[in-house]
Amino acid sequence: MSGHTGEHADPAVAFESAKLGVWTFLATEVLLFGALFTAYTVFRMKYPEMFRAEHAKLDRVLGAVNTVVLITSSLMVVLGVDAIKRGKARLLEACFGGTILLAAVFLCVKYVEYSAKFHHGIFPRTNLFFSIYFMLTGLHGIHVLLGMGLLSYVIVLSRRGRLSADYFTPAEMSGLYWHFVDLVWIYLFPLLYLIG
Amino acid sequence: MAHGTGHSRSTGIAVFVALVLLTAVTVLVSYVDLGLMNAVVALLIASVKASLVALFFMHLKGESRLVWGFALVPIAFLALIIFGTLADTMLR
Numbered sequence: 001m002s003g004h005t006g007e008h009a010d011p012a013v014a015f016e017s018a019k020l021g022v023w024t025f026l027a028t029e030v031l032l033f034g035a036l037f038t039a040y041t042v043f044r045m046k047y048p049e050m051f052r053a054e055h056a057k058l059d060r061v062l063g064a065v066n067t068v069v070l071i072t073s074s075l076m077v078v079l080g081v082d083a084i085k086r087g088k089a090r091l092l093e094a095c096f097g098g099t100i101l102l103a104a105v106f107l108c109v110k111y112v113e114y115s116a117k118f119h120h121g122i123f124p125r126t127n128l129f130f131s132i133y134f135m136l137t138g139l140h141g142i143h144v145l146l147g148m149g150l151l152s153y154v155i156v157l158s159r160r161g162r163l164s165a166d167y168f169t170p171a172e173m174s175g176l177y178w179h180f181v182d183l184v185w186i187y188l189f190p191l192l193y194l195i196g
Numbered sequence: 197m198a199h200g201t202g203h204s205r206s207t208g209i210a211v212f213v214a215l216v217l218l219t220a221v222t223v224l225v226s227y228v229d230l231g232l233m234n235a236v237v238a239l240l241i242a243s244v245k246a247s248l249v250a251l252f253f254m255h256l257k258g259e260s261r262l263v264w265g266f267a268l269v270p271i272a273f274l275a276l277i278i279f280g281t282l283a284d285t286m287l288r
Contacts, residue, residue, distance in 0.1 A: 013256060019263065020262065020263065023263055023266035023267060024266060025269035026266075026267075026270075027266055027269065028270075030270040030271065030273075030274055031270055031277075032276065034270075034273075034274040034277060034278075035277075037274070038274075038277055038280065038281050039254060041278050041281075041282065042281055042282060042285050043283075044281065045286065060223060060226065064219060064223045064228070067219050067221060068216055071215045071216060071219070072212070073212075074212075074253055075208055075209070075211075075212040077253075078204075078205075078208035079205065079208060082204050082205055082208070123278045147236055162235070163207065165244065176254055177205050179249055179250075179253045181248050182249060182252070182253075183249050183250065186242050186246050186249065187242050187246065187247045188278075189219075189242075190222055190226075190238035190241070190242050191238075191239075191240065191242075194222065194223070194226040194228075194234070194238050195234050195235045195238050195239075
């Protein structure tokens, strides 16, 4: 229990606790997005024709591109965490750097989409569908930004030599969060772009 | 606890390929008018993709029952919230 020079008294227990902490946080995230998913479901059943007409104004090709961008970014996280488990810190930094770059691409595409909507006079107040669209994608975009910050922090830790094959908790935990951000988009894409 | 292996890398890449293919399928299906089935197919494919991400990328597959509980209980609550709200708004 004591006398260690490492990060924690018992690394295995600390790792499990951190993991449960992240899953608990993700549980609250499910319910945060869940409130908006509930609004989506209720209003889609109430106004099916309006949702059908409005969702056609979204560019499903751009949505699909962004889906592939996020899936690829998740793969980079998997490869990065695998790298540090084998003690390869430089490879972890390269992979997480790739994830951050892909996240930036995702936000750029989102920016192009938002600009096009504003240009055509479509705003959050335009109708219920676009209120929900901007709320859901906006909240998700904020999560992408936060993820970029977290992954950058892991890269800084790694560059300072704080991560190794024996201690990679920050990489693993921010990876879990990033996969969740990907998972939310996996539902947002069909609900908003494909079936309205 | 450190065990990065070639196995986890090849699994990751296989899951990635499956996710990209499923994305292509769901986009292609969306161009075909199946009526109500469009929504059913899109949600089914999304759920398969989400399960792949949770099981392999978030390695829920090898996790304890406790972590599974943390993953599934919020989904049960979400279902309760959605169906509870619908029961109110649709039958009012």
